Amino acid sequence: MATAASRSGRRGGDEEDDERTAAMRRLRVLSLQLQDPSPSSEAGLAPAACAAAGRRRATGGADAAAALAAYLRGRHRDTQARVFEFFLSRPDLQTPVEMSTAAHRELCFRQLCALVREAGVRPLSLMANDPAEYFAVMEAAGGADISLGVKLGVQYSLWGGSIINLGTKKHRDRFFDGIDNLDYPGCFAMTELHHGSNVQALQTTATFDPVTDEFIINTPNDGAIKWWIGNAALHGKFATVFARLILPLQGKGGDPADMGIHAFIVPIRDLDTNAVLPGIEINDCGHKIGLNGVDNGALRFRSVRIPRDNLLNRFGDVSRDGKYTSSLPTINKRFAATLGELVGGRVGIAYSSVGILKVSVTIAVRYALLRQQFGPPKKPEISVLDYQSHQHKLMPMLASSYAFHFATRYLVDKYSEMKKTNDEDVMADVHSKNPSGLGLWVPIAISSGNKTTRLGLRFTEAISRMIALQTLSGIGICKSSAGALADMHNLTKLKKLSIYNVKDFDSKNLSHELLSAIEYLTGCSLKSLAIDDGFTGFLNLMDSLSTPKYIHTLELSGELPRVPKWISELQNLEKLTLSLTSLSTDALFIIAQLPVLFSLAFSVSAASQDHGVMEILTKNTMNSGGKILIPSDGFHSLQLLRFSAPLLPLLSFLDGAMPKLQRLELRFRILEGAHGVENLASLQQVLLRVSQQAPETTKVQVSDIRSSVSLHPNRPTVVVDEYYG
Structure with missing residues (x-):
């Protein structure tokens, strides 16, 4: 009879064999997914090598990872490495965790200038000669800063691409070098406030003047503002x-003839002074929730005259005597040809979006592999x-990242072949892959995937060793986090901390640990702090926190x-977002004194019954006559103000209030009113998000606001937008 020890030994050996067998089975399954079904001239990955790497984990794993990385980078891996190495060698061009919108925009432009000139x-030469290499550069630039990748795309894919694809030789001779070397930075002004996807319904006009041989560019109404x-x-x-x-006298009965949508080159700023040219109005769309390195704006044209040669005339032209000619017989065919030449931008959106998923999945999988529990x-x-629940979160995203990578790389290669050969079969293949649909679906799937990967993160006991960590974002806190919270004191270089959910704060020790960690970090390098307490009541403790002066x-x-009592002492605070259970004029008077605050967002939590919310709001505004008063003194730097509540009391902007405010956003179901909007001297945009369930009285208030803003x-x-709820 076997002894207990021998049985135990056999069980231990059996368990090890089972684990080894399971590991090899997983490797074999994984290797099958890496096989390329078609012959390729490029070096591929041998499944046998991947499986062998599992048996020689210490040395072979790195080799397999390097081989896989090289394979995924493709034939332009050296180009991407060149971009990566350039930014790694230039700390002055690396984007910090937190910076103002203005600083981010200037840094992003310096990054682009350095990439091109140093x-x-x-990029434009690459796009003209080898679009696949151009897209590789754009993806790598996005790795340095996503805003940089987008700004590069605007300059070269959109502005430069329109010259190459819609213009003729005279336009390329005049503009190509200036666009390529950034002497001619430009925009792609297609989207209007009232029309985006429906390009054929754009309202901006270009009327030919045969007397002066010019086109007159005009914005006929607010809805036609380029947005x-x-x-x-x-x-x-x-x-x-x-x-x-528009061609005058060319239509029936001598009426003007509308020849459809065409593209025109319009100078908007002086090349030497950067001053806005006469007849051009430019407004800043301001701070955004992301991509703040990109300077989005709005354009209005008031009878701006441009030479006839500024018409991008590949598909249609106007002669000196005002006659229209085109090789395409109808407006619809000319329109289809024009949009068909812009398909590269859609390819770029899909391809660049995949890069974002790669980064987030890599972070989440590595973290999950290293964290033990x-x-x-x-x-x-x-x-x-190794937990199935975690695999169910991350493995679909990992698989999707590979699938999206190969799908978009195939699309890029086909697009590159199409531009080089003009082969109609290849062109049909590219369009059949529906890059506009892929460009829409991939970002949506990636947004969902990024959220999933964030939800898979929790504190790890190894946090104490991450002493160089600068960003800790999207983490959850619960009872099992107590040990890691104590170790957060080692993160002296942390600049950004984001906690998306807290649980089990009935424990005084746990709440003390978290407050202690936050307090310590705000005294070191922490510049950005975000906490969502999940309605657990943790934020009730914020008054006991020492003033985070450097936030x-x-x-x-x-x-x-x-509002925490120490808010008034935050002399460096630039962006403030508060979700309150009540809103008062007193709170605004406190916040108004913050000297550099440029973005302020208030939301009032919905109670179970609307009348309860209104009772709270009324109680807190009794000292100001039932109004929320926006003081005339203070808010000297504020550019964005956002109020969100199911029921908003009367907002009253006093004379001289918020002298630099450019954007006002209100989200509500019931609004008592907004007075004094005309006192906002720098106002450029008002966004009203109104519930579909809003009563008629609210709709009257919206109409009144429109009327006052028009003056x-x-x-x-x-902009009036509806939301469900």
Whole structure:
């Protein structure tokens, strides 16, 4: 009979064999997914080598990872490495965790100038000769800063691409070098406030004047303002403007003839002084929730005259005597040909979006592999990646990242072949892959995937060793985090901390540990702090926190009963977001004294019954006559103000209030009113998000706001949007 010890030994050996067998099975399955079904001239990955790497983990793993990375980078891996190495060698061009919108925009432009003028990258030449290499550069630039990748795309894919694809030789001779070397930064002015996807319905007009041999570019109404145009707010000197080509006296009965949508080169700023040219109005779309390195703006044209040669005339032209000619017989065919030449931008959106997913999945999978939690009795803890629940979160995203990578790379290669050969079969293949659909679906899937990967992160006991960590974002806190919270004192270089959920704060020790960690870090390098307490009541403790004097960005979401008493001492605070259970004029008077605050967002949590919310608001505004008063003294730097509540009391902007405010956003179901909007001297835009369930009285208030804004000397745009709820 076998002894207990021998049985135990056999069980241990059997368990090890089972684990080894399971590991090899997983490797074999993985290797099957890496096989390339078609012959390739490039070096591929041999499944046998991947499986062997599992048996020689210490040395072979790195080799396999390097081989896989090289294979995924493809034939332009050296080009991407050149971009990566350039930015790694230039700390002055690396984007810090937190910075103002203005500083981010200037840094992003310096990054692009350095890439072109110092690193010697010529994106427009690449796009003209080898689009696949151009897209590789764009992806690598996005790795340095996503805003840089987008700004590069605006300059070269959109502005430069319109010259190459819609113009003729005279346009390329005149503009190509200036666009390539950034002497001619430009914009792509297609989207209007009232029309985006429906390009054929654009309202901007370009009317030919046969007397002066010019086109007159005009914005006929507010809905025709070119909106959300990248490079417009600061850096653009030219714009490709999409407008309706109007020929006087060419229609039936001598009426003007509308020849459909065409593209025109319109100078918008002086090349030497950067001053806005006569007849051009440029407004800044301001701070955004992301991509703040890109200067989005709005363009209005008031009878701006441009030479006839500024018509991008590949598909249609106008002669000196005003006669229209085209090789394509109908407006619809000319329109289809024009949009068909812009398909590269859609390819770029899909391809660049995949790069974002790669980064987030890599972070999440590596973290899950290194973090250990629980395990068999008297044995080491196991990686959380071995738990099926965690695999179900991350593995679909990992698989999707590979699928999206190969799908978009195939699309890029086909697009590159199409531009080089003009082969109709290849062109049909590219269009059949529906890059516009892929460009829409991939970012949506990636947004969902990024959220999933964030939800897979929790504190790890190894946090104490991450002494160089600068960003800790999207983490959850619960009872099991107590040990890691104590170790956060080692993160002296941490600049950004974001906690998306807290649980089990009935424990005084746990709340003390978290407050202690936050207090310590705000005294070191922490510049950005965001906490969502999940309505657990943790934010009730914020008053006991010592003043975080060096914070630049603060976001407190969940159930905050009052503005923390130390808010008035935050002399460096630039962005503030508060989710309150009540809102008072007193709170605004406190916040008004913050000297550099440029973005302020208030939201009032919805109670179970609307009348309860109104009772709270009324109680807190009794001292100001039932109004929320926006004081005339203070808010000297504020540019964005956002109020969100199911019921908003009367907002009253006093004379001289918020002298630099450019954008006002209100979200509500019931609004008592907004008075004094005309007192906002710098106002450029008003956004009203109104519930679909809003009563008629609220709709009357919205109409009143529209009327008062229309009298403002700046003529701000008013956008009314509906939300369900």
